[in-house]
Amino acid sequence: MSIEKKSLAELDVEIQAVIVDPSTSSWLRTALQTGLERDPVDSANDAETLNEYLARRCDAALSSHLVSAVAIYTALIHEGEPS
Template identity: 45%
Template sequence: MKIQPGRLLQKFQEPEVELAVIDRRIAWVLGHPGTSPWLKAALEAALRNDPVEIANDVEMLRHLLLPRSTAHAIILAAGPLCN
């Protein structure tokens, strides 16, 4: 996924304000006791890395893990298979 600055500016008129809002949301998720260790580690690592690389990695994770999780959910919902 390529980030196009012009398109981002159309969506976010005040990027500094938007960034502050997002950072507060991330801090809330990091501080929430129900957040999984995996998600906390991913968010903490993301905050230390290049935002464009992170956006690309998130897109790749979405393409790989969402279908995998969906397939697992379907298998679990089907219950034990009868032979």
């Protein structure tokens, strides 16, 4: 993602390109459309909060899956061992 400084109009054009891209999820499309209608500071603050919660939720889900995978792997390894 580029961090060069752009004007509000240039960024709005970029956001519109993401909105009309067929590969963009409907969830992201709706969020971007709504964000364009709101105060940019409020939108950015809410997006940061959303990112924080969803990133933490993702980490928890991945950790949970990793623990499950390790337990399954360990059980499979020990399955053939004599008791």
